[in-house]
Structures are given as structure tokens and as C-alpha cells.
Amino acid sequence: MNEHPALLLEGVYKSFGENEVLKGIDLMVEPHEVVCLIGASGSGKSTLLKCVNLVEPIDSGRVVVEGEEITAQSVDANRIRRRIGIVYQSFNLFPHMTVLRNVTLAPREALGTNRAEAEKNAGDLLERFGLLDKRDEYPDRLSGGQQQRVAIVRALAMRPHLMLLDEVTSALDPELVAEILAVIRELAREGMTMLIATHEMGFARDIADRICFLEAGRILEQGPPESIFTAPEHPRTRQFLGRIIEAGRL
């Protein structure tokens, strides 16, 4: 069907003013692959994810989604963005809309899906993620875990080919983390291609086909979870994982 990689980043640079945050990122994600980005706070994980769909414009380099260069001048970035689902740490649901409207807004307005069909799809997804009884609630009536599940459903409603998850459990109470991780595992089992920034090392080790260690805007080391977690090559990676273990998070 598609021999192109799901995602290809080549020499991506990004600065905020003087602060160079991404310093030449090269990264390839194959279809159905799950790649986890780990690295200290401020290493540029969130920025990297935002640059993939050009919500943050990049300074130089190329971003290619399924063979189409989203960074090319002539390409309508909105069209390609619709194939990429992003879920953020802070949910960012639309507070003035019901759950159902949150989920159907983009399919209806960006894809032109008619209302009945959009609502049926949304209903199916909400049911799958145990949210059907919340469809007419407003986000402020939901728990953090429920809000984050709605945010995931909202992204899935666009039928994305690629999902980007940015520390989707970091804003949640510990007892709510598991329900979200279960949802992501489910997506992985179904073959969803995902690029996941996370601090949940146990989870990353479990779910990832590949781990990328990000340090100060560069990918220092990448490989299968067994080798990264048990035999990291780079001293910086060792140091980072050492601190994680000390904190009891691995």
C-alpha cells in the first residue's frame, strides 16, 4: 500500500529567539511502528512533536509525512495535519463544547463529514473508550483521565495515520495514569503508528519498538528498548537513566 515511511525528519532545526531548541533532528518512523522519545525536561520533546505537524514552524530541514513533504512551499499544511493526531499533556479540550461536539468539530469542519456520520463515528469511538455516557457533558464535568481519553478520541475521530502523544499522563493523578496507558496500548495493538514523548519509562520499555534519547535538542542514541534500557552506549543516556532509577521510576 505505502512503502514510504510514516514520518521522516531530516535536519530539523528550531530556535526560539536565541535559544536553539532542536539542533538537527533526523528521525524515521515506519508504518505501525511505536517510537518513544525520552529525555530530560527541556530537552525539546514537545517542540519536536509540534514541529512534526508544523504547529511550530521550523527554521530549516524537512518534514515528510507518508512521502509528502509538509515543509514544501506549495503544500497545504492543513491537509497533511489532518492525517496526524496530536494529544497534549494538558488535554486542551474546548470548554464551551460538549464532549460530542469536541469530537465532531474537526471531522465536520475540516473533512466536511456530514453531521449524522460524524456523530455516529464519534459515538462508536466514545463507546469503545467507555465515554458514551459522557457525550453530552461539558469538559469541566469530567475527571482528568476522562478528559484525556476524550482528547485521544477527538484526535482519533480524524482517522489519523500517525499519532503524536506528548506526555499524555503527566498532568494526571497517579491512579488515573493506568487507564490512559491502557488506551495507548490498545492503539498500539491495533497497529497505530505512534511517536510518544513520555516520562513513564516502564511503559516506554513495554510498548516501544524503538526508543530515542533526546538531549539538548539532539537525538543522542536510539535503538530497541532492551538495548537502550539495559546497555545504553552514551554516557549521557546512562546518566539520565541512572537518575530515573534513583527516582524509582524504572
Add this chain to the structure above:
Amino acid sequence: MAEGGPAAPGPSAGRGSRALGNRGVLVSSASTVLFFAMIAVVVVLAPGSGVVAERFFDPSHLWQSLVGSEGLPSVLGAFWLNVQIFMFSEVFILILALVIAVVRGIPGPVFFPFRLVAVAYTDLFRGVPLILVLYMIGFGVPGLDLGFISYLPDVAYGVISLVLVYSAYVAEVYRAGIESVHESQNVAARSLGLTRWQSLRFVVLPQAIRRVIPPLLNDFIGLQKDTALVSVLGSIEAARAAQIYGASEFNYASYVVAALLFVLITIPLARFTDRLIARDKRRREAGALA
């Protein structure tokens, strides 16, 4: 609107009495009666109070000026013109101001001149006194001989002036609302593949407008009063009608009537604004607890 909270103790017990309790009601009633009685005594005993009562509060003049008489306009009838001016202006202000606020927020170098015009507009019309704008538009434009634009009824120039001036204020209110919506909302919308315009229309503006309804209503209370200034262009609205009556009858009861009409129509809007503010406050507190 439905009143929330526990059932009232009696059918006639209002919100205030419930909060105060029986003793509280007694005390507040007594203090209110005493307070106004003292004011009445002072007013009646003041030197010249008889003249004041005759010139301002004579019942037959109050009534005559309200309903009008042969050769003299009715203040109430003229007040209908204020109401019409207000309603027309309000619609145009809401639209024009929104356009200005949105244009001011469009990013990108291509739109620089548009932003510049929007900024210049708000600076200009917030700075110039309304009465000068009325003179310039109301006396200036008819003198230009620009086809039908120069032959509109006087009141139309009044409406145009009010729209020009008030849109500058209201645009700033909108802009504050737009800026109060966190950028992450826009990022979330754009990430879903919505265009900049769709994000603004479906995500940012609805939240922004909801937040600025109380300050918008405040501006409209101001607008209601400023409709009286349109009289400088010759329209006989309530203030002008009152003036005509006063000048002809050497009595100022007509001004009192006009003033009361303005107050009467402002009170519901003011209470409605208070209510919305209280509701927002409750919502915010509920949100903070969640």
C-alpha cells in the same frame, strides 16, 4: 431564568430577605425609611424648596411633557427615537467592532497594513469626543454633495457617528476577550487540521465573546445615554423634546421626565449585567474547586 438553590421559605420571600433573616429585614426596613425621611425633611425645609418642587416636579407639567400637547412634542414619543437609535447602532457596532478586533489579530507581514488601519481606527475614535464626530459627520458629510450619502436623514448621521465611536471601544473589549483565550486552545484546533479562520470562528471567538458580555453590556449602557447627543443634529429625541417643552413652558419637569425614562431603560440592563457577572463568578469558583 430559573433560580437555583434551596426552596424559598415562603412564596413572597425574595433572595435578599432570605439572606438577611427576619430581624435583618426589620432593621434594614427601618433604616431605609429613616434614611429617606431625613432626606425628604432636608429637601422640603431647604430654602427655595417650593420653587424646586414647582419647577421640577409639578405633576401637571410632568404629565403634559410626558404625553405632549398641542404644538409641543411628547417626551415619551421622542424617547422611542432614542430606543430606535440605540438598537440600530448596537447591531452595527457589534459587527464592525468584531471585524476590527479580528483584523487587528491577524498575524503575518502581508496583513501589516490592515492591522495598522485597525490600530489607527481605534486610537482615533477613542480619542475624539463624540460630539465632534457628530458635528463632522452630521454637518460635514451633507455638505460634500456625495449623492445619496449626503442626503440621508439627520438621525442616520447620528447613528453613523455613534457606530464609529463606540465600535472603537467595543473592538478593544473584544480584543481583550480574544487575548484572554489561551493560545493552547488555538494550537489544539490547528493540530486537528482546522484552518486559522475555523479555529477563530469555532474555538477562540465563542469563548472570547462569552467572557466579554458583561463589559459589552456596560458599554451599551453608555450608548443608551449617548443617543441623546444625536439631538445636536436636529433630531427631536427625548432630551431635545424636553428642552423644547422647558423653553416654551418655563418649567423643567420635562427634563425630569426624560431623565427618568433613560434611567428606567438602563436599570434592567444594569441588573442583567450584574447577574451575568455574578454567574461568571460562581462558575469560576466552581471551576476552581473542580
